Amino acid sequence: MPLPFLKIKRASRTHGYEDDQPDRPKPRKINKKNLLTLAATGVLALFVIGTVFLLIISNDLPDPNHLSDRQVSQSTKIYDRTGQHLLYEIYDNQKRTLIEMSEMSPYIGKAVISIEDKNFYQHNGISILSIIRAQVNNIIGRKVGGGGASTITQQLIKNTIVGDERRGIQGYFRKIKEAILAL
Numbered sequence: 411m412p413l414p415f416l417k418i419k420r421a422s423r424t425h426g427y428e429d430d431q432p433d434r435p436k437p438r439k440i441n442k443k444n445l446l447t448l449a450a451t452g453v454l455a456l457f458v459i460g461t462v463f464l465l466i467i468s469n470d471l472p473d474p475n476h477l478s479d480r481q482v483s484q485s486t487k488i489y490d491r492t493g494q495h496l497l498y499e500i501y502d503n504q505k506r507t508l509i510e511m512s513e514m515s516p517y518i519g520k521a522v523i524s525i526e527d528k529n530f531y532q533h534n535g536i537s538i539l540s541i542i543r544a545q546v547n548n549i550i551g552r553k554v555g556g557g558g559a560s561t562i563t564q565q566l567i568k569n570t571i572v573g574d575e576r577r578g579i580q581g582y583f584r585k586i587k588e589a590i591l592a593l
Contacts, residue, residue, distance in 0.1 A: 523562065
């Protein structure tokens with residue numbers, strides 16, 4: 411009685427040895443036309459899904475034209491009875507005092523641009539390369555030295571309009587909203 415796991419191989423003129431198993435079908439060659447059709451369908455599907463996704467996210471965006479209407483909390487200042495000398499300044503998380511643009515040096519804007527966003531005049535509100543670089547740094551676990559992904563425009567929108575949500579999927583939605591409003 412032969413053992414089932416021992417296969418007897420017989421000599422064949424064409425292949426050397428052949429198994430007792432039937433011939434397997436040969437794999438089909440990939441047709442270039444079918445491959446291009448599949449790739450085009452995939453790109454079209456991604457485009458449609460991305461467009462629907464952006465429409466859903468941008469449906470409830472605030473109006474950036476009302477930026478100057480917002481109320482900025484300032485620190486409380488206590489002066490002496492003459493009103494000339496500041497005695498105390500009380501604040502919670504941030505010490506703020508609003509001033510007019512005319513009271514600021516014209517070099518402050520240039521300094522902020524040179525430090526925060528050196529390509530401020532080249533991009534249109536978002537920097538795709540900075541976003542990709544920051545994501546790669548996040549994936550590899552690098553926390554310092556890579557720079558941020560946000561432009562000055564995105565930082566303004568984050569701090570004034572959409573908020574600073576960083577956790578989970580809401581952080582990604584916030585970043586997409588920032589990019590839409592920045593553009």
